[in-house]
Amino acid sequence: MATPLLITIDPASPPAVGLTLQQVAYFGRTLVKVANRPQACDFLRQNVRLLDVYVDATDLVDGEDVVDILNAGAERVFVSLEQLTHLSSDQEVPSSRLVACVSSDHEWDRLKAWRAESNERAEVGVCAGGAGLAAMIGKDPTIQERFKSYAGDAVTEEAIHESAKQGIVSIVPAEALTVERNDGGRMAAARMLAVCAVPDQHTGLYATSVTDERGVSLGLVWSSNESMAEALRTGTGVYQSRKRGLWYKGQSSGDVQELVRVGWDCDGDCLCFVVKQKGRGFCHTGTASCFGPYRGLSRLQKTLQARKESAPVGSYTARLFNDSKLTAAKIMEEAEELCQASSQEEIAAEAADLLYFALTRCIAANVSLEDIERNLDLKSLKVKRRKGDAKGPWAEKLGLSAPKEANEVASITAGNEPVGPEAAAEEDKDRSPRIEMKRLVTASTSAAVIRDALQRPSQRSNEAIMALVQPIIQDVRENGDEAVLKYTYRFEKATSLTSPVIRAPFPPSLMQLPPETMRAIDLSFDNIQRFHLAQREEKPLQVETMPGVVCSRFSRPIERVGLYIPGGTAVLPSTALMLGVPAMVAGCKKIVLASPPRSDGSITPEIVYVAHKVGAESIVLAGGAQAVAAMAYGTKQISKVDKILGPGNQFVTAAKMVVSNDTSAGVSIDMPAGPSEVLVIADQQANPAFVASDLLSQAEHGADSQVVLIAIDLDDGRLRAIENELHAQASALPRVDLVRGSIQHSVTLVVKDIKEAMALSNEYAPEHLILQVQNAADVVPLVQNAGSVFIGPWTPESVGDYSAGVNHSLPTYGYAKQYSGVNLGSFIKHITSSQLTADGLRGLSGAVMRLAEVEGLDAHKRAVSIRIEAMDQGTFPG
Template sequence: MASFLPLVEAGVDESLLSSLARLGPLILTTTSDAVPLDSAIDRYILFDQSAPLDLDEIVQRLDSGATKVIIPTAWAKEVVGIIPAERIILLLDVNNVSAVSDKLRNGVSGVLIKTPSLDVDFITSVSRFFTGKAIHVLPESTSPLPPLSNLRDLRTAGAIPVLNAASLTLSASTSSQLNIGDIFTASLTSDRPDGLFPTVVTEDGRSLGLVYSSVESVKESIITGKGVYQSRKHGLWRKGETSGATQEVLRIRVDCDLDALEFSVVQTGVGFCHLNRASCFGEAEGLSALEKTLRSRLASAPEGSYTQRLFKDPKLLQAKIMEEADELCTANTKEEIAFEAADLFYFALTRCVAAGVGVADIERALDKKAKKVTRRPGNAKPQWVEKPQPPSNGSAVAPIVSPASRNPDAPIRMRTHDLSTASAEQRAAFLRRPVLKSAEMIAKVGPIVNEVRKRGDAALLEFTAKFDRAKLSSTTIFPPFAPESMELDPAVKEAIDVAYANVHKFHAAQVKGDALVVETTPGVVCSRFSRPIARVGLYVPGGTAILPSTALMLGVPAQVAGCKEIVVATPPRSDGSITPEVMYVAHLVGASAILKAGGAQAVAAMAYGTKTVPKVDKIFGPGNQWVTAAKMLVQNDTDALVSIDMPAGPSEVLVIADSTCKPEFVAADLLSQAEHGVDSQVVLVAVNLSDEEVSAIGYEVDSQARALPRVDIIRESIPKSLIVKASSAEEAIEFSNDYAPEHLIIHLKNASASLPLIQNAGSVFIGPYTPESCGDYASGTNHTLPTNGYARQFSGVNTQSFQKHITSQEITVDGLKALGPVVATLADREGLGAHANAVRIRLRDMTA
């Protein structure tokens, strides 16, 4: 934690700058060239509030290593929610502090308040308003300089002073400049009789020892950059002055109570401890110990030793790194993964040490990467990707990854665990899904959404050309749709018609025509009735994929519910057309418009509307992480006034099976979800199955997968999947309820009897002849379902998803006579006099 922050603009003395960098972040203006963009110095960037917003520059500054950006309130609406809150500080004038909304306050990590004077009482009250946020205070005038007592009181109140670097010096304090050591130590407090401060000395995050500092020793360390402490026996102690084991001070921090210090140093010589060890707390362990050993071996490895061979033979070292990486990728158990990771770390660190790179350098590189707001797509390089052959049905294929998948002879098998022996931590791990980096994705889609919001159709056309490789002259198709755009193979058309009829019949049965009417007390009648959401947007993934099923599952309930406008958004093919299957379904469900666009741009167009794209009130449909992030972004923007169906994640299935199951059926059900993508979640809960019975299912998974067109995807998803052994059907269902799967398939004896026990699932498939595929296409239920455990809170898409419910009440004279005094009493208790008056004025009228 910093005692104060310097505002650095231009012309700062280099030695002063170095000393300031040891005490915490520097605040730099966008015009300052005092610190290079790619410097490792911790820095905040202060943007000029009179300049126009440039979101790209904000992102560039953060990507270049800035810890935070300080932005004016005028920019906040465009930046908050796009840039992570922990990277934003809000610039406020003292007069507009109270104008900050809760949403804005929650979207930043702190505030920088510009004030003409340091009013500690006022800042203390501001701190209470911004509870949990960092408070920085910048006096607008540097003449006269604030007294040290004011700075101390400000720091004690929980605020961090910000001082212009021009008013700071390494020399003695004067009327025009303050010594930075005086400022830093002014806020320190000591509860010791000798006035010293306990000081923890660390190197690369590891404690070297505990010493004591005085005001004098701290000041000298700040100025010289060397480790200087206070010996309780001998006075000022300049570390290494006699032994040569000196320290370079990288950072001096004060703790949250302002009574202890941490010196982060680079130790030279034999070490910190007087016993000639690196640390007073014992020898190094783990990676630090390995690095020390490798550096020793690099300097003087025994002739013929294995480590010497690695240092002298780069090709051998490269081969070992690749070998261990492959073995780590194929490891299954916790113990195997730890063992293989340790091998990989050893060879990787050998490579680093040979090049003069240490653990500290790696950690600094990690810290720098962590500061990036934007991220590369993260796709594997071509040499690590096996290029799949396009499938004959023209459907999209997910990218293939990992060296392990290139071995066609490797068995395709799932990991097996036993609930009876699993610890609470292991059981929790079984329930875990992949981490969805929502904030990171929202930051990426934000600029796309903003462009469509601002420039409408022009931006849509540009993004469609860029992302879908389709050059269009218009974005939207309106009915009547051209017959030639819906020409289909008769068998496909018949299949769509059957599916449409079944889905329509099931969803039509969900319509509640009659209003709910209840007389809660004599003379008081309450009712609830439904109305369709007027305008809905349906996102149907497309491009190379052909997904009429998704168009059916979204379009039919919208049609049945009575939505007035149904906008179907789907990416066009490269020639600008829409697949005829989707066109035909759009015609069947009465779509009022078809938006030829995909991704975040399609979501934005439906959320805000353009000249040609109608604005909608609710957006439905699955999509990749870009689509999901855009849906989450627009639903939180009050300007859009749009809601979404549900959060989305990778497809998933959980199958419960006992000894009555057919192994080939269970395997087929598992594979039907495993083929969706490499991140698909597939779980088998085996109820009292023997090892032989589990192996039979595993054999079928491997055998059937090899005959499928998307086997390369399955090679990635199946090894990440689970077989969980349960001792009873009840235990299996309890685990399933905790997991809350998107699809639940029950292969149990008398499977339908278990349905009352199911509490959390998107859709349930009962018995051996109910494959999940039927629900996906044509049984009648909906396949747009909650994933990632959200089946605990959300239903799948249904007719009522496209409706809203309105309540009403009608009260007679007698009803108000009975109910009115109750209402007035409660209103009085809550201090809402106008509420009580609205009742009493009527009661008085009745008795007049």
Template structure:
């Protein structure tokens, strides 16, 4: 947090340059627009309404850090401008009510007030929890360093108009900017000095010194670093040797007891040993930059670096050559090697043009602040084959990949650090917090507006115009007409799945006499109302309807609501309709995504409310399920946080490349966020290459090749040396589907601790479990197999316990209960037992 924020309304360049060293500056959009703006040092006050959105976007793209606008303008900008770039301007004289939307749509508040009212500021701070609070007093009374400290202590920042700031000593009408900046600084040193870390422009440490208030004030006028010395008094470091520093940024740390000075170092270096840093010599990019700068000034004629500086064509060719080699690199070592070469030649071009690493970082920071983005497609010469080294992948104008080999990333477990191994266990998509924030408005709209919102979202996301989203039985026979071979296949699958799930049903009552006269029981009851989410979108999934509907039917659920996205004509696929009929669905909700989950969780006029929601789905569905299960208004639970599909295949020398290919591709085609993993046990380079060739060739023959291409890019091959190592990695990964392509695979099942479902041996493709073997294919993903089981009959049941105690049993158990209740200080609990022991008749 800044010590204070200056407000500049005039074009006072000397004051601007001095203030630019110590933090953000608030510029008046109407009166200081010609002052320079830097990415980290400018807030723009736009105190007029309505605002011009294009102007706002242009200012932010140019490098303005944040814009400050009134309440009316904030309402126009929320949802268009990122919250972290918006500050709400509130004039205390005209404060009105704010909505949650406003609170969540800004990252700060500027209070314009005639006086500093700490109680009012604290109340605003509590409402806008997590936002920065800035205070601009319109009073003519000069603020004091004490005001700055007090506001900072409650998390607020004082804004001081330039008319009250000066580079001269503090007077009755103006505050020296050094006094303002150093107001909160504290030190426990008797001499009043405070530690100061001196760093390069790129943040690399140069040395530790101790500053005084006088030395800090001196820098505002001269930008050189003044350092107090017992021998020399106040002096300018490096003045004798020429190794001086130009200060470019001054920052106060979070505890207000030390400073950081970022500097441009001149001469031999900061250290008195003529080194760049007091801590070590330079390394990495900093060393390369220093070396190239030195070579630019003094490289001998005929040296290679001199040739690069003098021959622009040679340098351009080397940059293009190294970029192409980096694109073709595949292993970690190759990529690092080729990237280092590219950095060398690219930085040579930069140094020749007077561009340093700090300039590149500033450019990156500036780009990161842009709120308008280009599409990011490659230029035509890089997509049409005209370059001397054409890229392996090509894209159409719409960005759809149309050719190029499909490859997985390969890692050798024996060469990886613990951190790198942990990275392999991460899924491509693990942004649940972000997704929950995205689905919140959808869930809230359905919760509050019911069927109207549901119809709107169905039109928007499913492209289906409906008058009603609910179908009730009996379902129209024409809606369930499927080809005969498909119907027979569904019937066989239904029989197998039902047989396996009926065997799981818990009908008997567990009865245990824990001590004489004390009988405890547990019995199962079906969950009354369940919601089954059957994904649609890129694939029709009657199999999921079977996997969810059959155990619900077997468990005896009274209401089964099946939700699935409609087709563009508003109908449901006849295969899903047929399954809904088989499993006895009590209603079909023609909706998908977060809106379907919300409708089942809260209920609408037409959609029945359910008690538990089951089913897989994309990130939106998963996030919505996680959101509603934590809402006490919904009173709904979920099966598990099931997300994108995944498979892990463990293969040894017995694995056939063709069957390995099929197991990998069968999951990769589910969606672009699916992930497949091949754990290869001592497989030769030729064996792995043959598997990759099979994957590439077969993927190109699939109708869903574009989906496969995108999911395979996120997928990995992990090389291991033993079955034990392979299964240890698998247990850490906790896959949804685990396939064992091993010698004597059934003997290895006992080693599996974490998996949704296991497929044993060469004749057990994962597809069988997906469709018709009998096991359920709704399984935990994203590593949740460590804690969750897949969906089963018991998932649709709850267990209730009971106990019955005789009079004799209470005589034996009662004293134990009373003692424990006394121990916990719960007298009424103890009395409930004692009164029955003393007078059994009152029972």
């Protein structure tokens, strides 16, 4: 998709006006001016989904830096003549990936001489820096790609049009263009886009092909200069209807399009729109495209994405999304069967099975076909590659293995790699997918990109979740214990259960634990109890607001509380402690725990032991929406509660919201909740191993968890040390698959100082905030929004999860801006009282009666006036 423009940006100082990075991406490619190799590689890594990036490396000295930039994914690199002659001797650097920059007649003559000598006539692109030179290269048909830089020259529509006629791409700074209406002083980007276009001779409109990101055609429409301008301004699909004027796709149907890229075909008579189609599809009939439904992999992807949003409970696809080990086993099984297949029919069938399970794995981790194909494109851009031999177990299985020492020597000598820890880290990177967080430097990244990077992982749509949860709640409400058991059989496979609850006193046989586990629970119990006891109010609050008017506030425990203890991917007795201990300290009369049983119908002994210690009345042997509904409404065997607390998955959270909004249930909840998250702020004093371990302590919760590192003025070496630690520690974890999923939507932000770090942290409002900075305690006054704060290098988040004493039931998903974590106050309610003397009432009477009169509430006024009359007449003593 060719355009007449190459838009240039400086990542070190993004323009305050002009095009944003997202808007630059609409044009398909950009030229980035960089000061060093790390800056270029960081930009390429951060914007892998947005742009085809050209890099201006003319200021770099080392030719190997250019090679690294090409390997990192640059489409082409602009180089000086000195760099060009050096790189041309490297047979692994294709000259078609280089653009030679010339700025004088002398340099032009040198370039022509070099091309003649090296026989590289049609490969190297050329960029000229002036009108005269541009005219010269415009007349040389042997140059494959020609560019004209407008640095120092006036950029005009006429100049770009003239260059386009000669096949020259104009390099225009982003700050010179605009997509806004009436933005004086800057050129309209849509007009620049259309300078080489060929309109239809009858209508004056441009034929337009609309495709998705994979290049699948969605339909054919028409565009105008006005519709192109609106599309670029709004970032959506806007076209020109020949009957109705401007057509904002999806405005009435909701099937909107997110603009990805625009461009032209080879001869400029067809405009190409690449979009992300939302809703049902492009066609008014509801199909994906005007040419019928999706086929093949595109169809499979759409189906899996829909299943992820609302897979029927208990379906095979739902099992695959929820059980990463099952998916991994199926991938390995199908891969082996593909290797063993022999006929064309067998190979096609086994490959189809493998692609199904592999794509399911990808969709579960929010990886799309577009991401995969982009990754393939990036791999094709590498100019230096390793041998790609099979790894140990697989090579040995088929007799391909070679002595370890020989393999190591071959891999080093083939790529001329340096020997040492850094080389080993790079070798490890190529051997297996590296577990690495995306890195953004805030000084060179737009605020919009930062905001997008800090978005929490998307959850299923509320409508889809509610559609699954509400029937379960209704069933439990109507059918009680029978319904609870039915769902426990279905979801937990605990078909031996005859009762959905066990009651205190709990038999000692259910609490058989190793002594060291008991001691750990006891220690944690004592610390949590001590911290929450300290939160008790010494005495009721009492204030005389004016003579004779005494107001007071006193607390009472919530009588009946239900504590949800998740099962899922981990056993969580710590959550039982965090909820049960403050309930006990508050004096709640009835404490009910609920937790999914194991397949044999038993509950984990750690949870039973905690329930015993906190004086729980019972344990409900159920999880999910059915457990929430049972505690909210009560059944014959399960006690109804007044408040439900505790974390859970999306279904548990949705169920809590449903019952809390049902006035007939008469139950409240603690807070909305989402997946676990942590934000670590680290400066140059931070230990890389400590930082990595804190990030991973939350990443291992699940693929939908998110971790954020804010690095204060760390250079590439320090950042790489943390990244290497993260990869090494993660690779050794049993839950490494979950970690990979989490890290894919996690991010490192490199900032200039603690003030900027705290501003970003407060905006994000993390569940856990870890301060690994010098004089960390001095930073705490800057904390505005966080669930819980962990101060200094010796305070890992783990101590808060288990044993320090603070509570680990905390607001997630940004709710730390509005909610506190669970505390003693979560289990008590406050009651206020007023007591007035006769003089006190007389002093207030005028104001009360006047305000009641203003509001038209005569009975309110009368309740005061009748008492004043009694005082005046002496008919009531007092």
